[in-house]
Amino acid sequence: MPDTAVAPDATRTSGATLEVRDLTTSYGPVRALDGVSLTAAPGRITAVLGANGAGKTSLLRTVSGLVRASSGTVLLDGADVTRAAVESMVGRGMAHVPEGRGVIAELTVEENLRVGALFRGKVGREEFDRVYDLFPRLVERRDNPAHTLSGGERQMLVIGRALLARPRILLLDEPSLGLAPRIVAQIFGLLRQLVDAEGLSVLLVEQNARSALSVADVGIVLNLGRVVATDDARTLMADEDLRHAYLGF
Numbered sequence: 001m002p003d004t005a006v007a008p009d010a011t012r013t014s015g016a017t018l019e020v021r022d023l024t025t026s027y028g029p030v031r032a033l034d035g036v037s038l039t040a041a042p043g044r045i046t047a048v049l050g051a052n053g054a055g056k057t058s059l060l061r062t063v064s065g066l067v068r069a070s071s072g073t074v075l076l077d078g079a080d081v082t083r084a085a086v087e088s089m090v091g092r093g094m095a096h097v098p099e100g101r102g103v104i105a106e107l108t109v110e111e112n113l114r115v116g117a118l119f120r121g122k123v124g125r126e127e128f129d130r131v132y133d134l135f136p137r138l139v140e141r142r143d144n145p146a147h148t149l150s151g152g153e154r155q156m157l158v159i160g161r162a163l164l165a166r167p168r169i170l171l172l173d174e175p176s177l178g179l180a181p182r183i184v185a186q187i188f189g190l191l192r193q194l195v196d197a198e199g200l201s202v203l204l205v206e207q208n209a210r211s212a213l214s215v216a217d218v219g220i221v222l223n224l225g226r227v228v229a230t231d232d233a234r235t236l237m238a239d240e241d242l243r244h245a246y247l248g249f
């Protein structure tokens, strides 16, 4: 039987605009986000930076609907998704890759991708090929169980799994954590290629501000749940006082 997958739809491959307005999120008495506003635009890598505990993960979890905002608004292409159910966000074009590179250890790379695809409706062979084209390393590892992968390969696998849904906006939580600088540069370089080729939006959360700013277009610096700076990445990189105060380099 021929592959019945639908042809790639140009409207789905372009990016979505995410607007976060005055977002506040609390865990009981702990206010993790305090009036955060930002925009992530198509064709751009928007980096959210800040120390451990700054609120980066809370931001991604609130945006993707895993955590309920106390106040504020999340707009996706102008539609209010602040109270949208987390299950509906994939259909709306959002993919969230959480911290920690969770894969099913006993399954192979290909099987992990297939499991990811199960939750995403119809995924054609060309969607898998697109992931393998982006990450040729995964082709070599295709039939190997995920527990044999290096940290970098696992990170490629979880990003690849998220891309199977053809998201219009990709949220990445600390993809560089624990990886060697060379591998981080490789993954970020591939991410840049993908964004330039397909125009999707990427919201990249990183403690590793130096690497993130070297690939990002725009940076937002969080401190204790508040935005302390928003600017283009080059300007933030050049701001020595800001770097020393908040970015750790």
Ligand SMILES: Nc1ncnc2c1ncn2[C@@H]1O[C@H](COP(=O)(O)OP(=O)(O)O)[C@@H](O)[C@H]1O
Binding pocket: 027, 030, 031, 032, 050, 051, 052, 053, 054, 055, 056, 057, 058, 059
């Ligand atoms: N599930 C939770 N329950 C209570 N407090 C939390 C929870 N998750 C995060 N926090 C607190 O919220 C703040 C922001 O945490 P987080 O969003 O994980 O920051 P980051 O990802 O920048 O390290 C921290 O003070 C953290 O201790």
Ligand SMILES: [Mg+2]
Binding pocket: 056, 057, 058, 099, 174
């Ligand atoms: Mg975090």
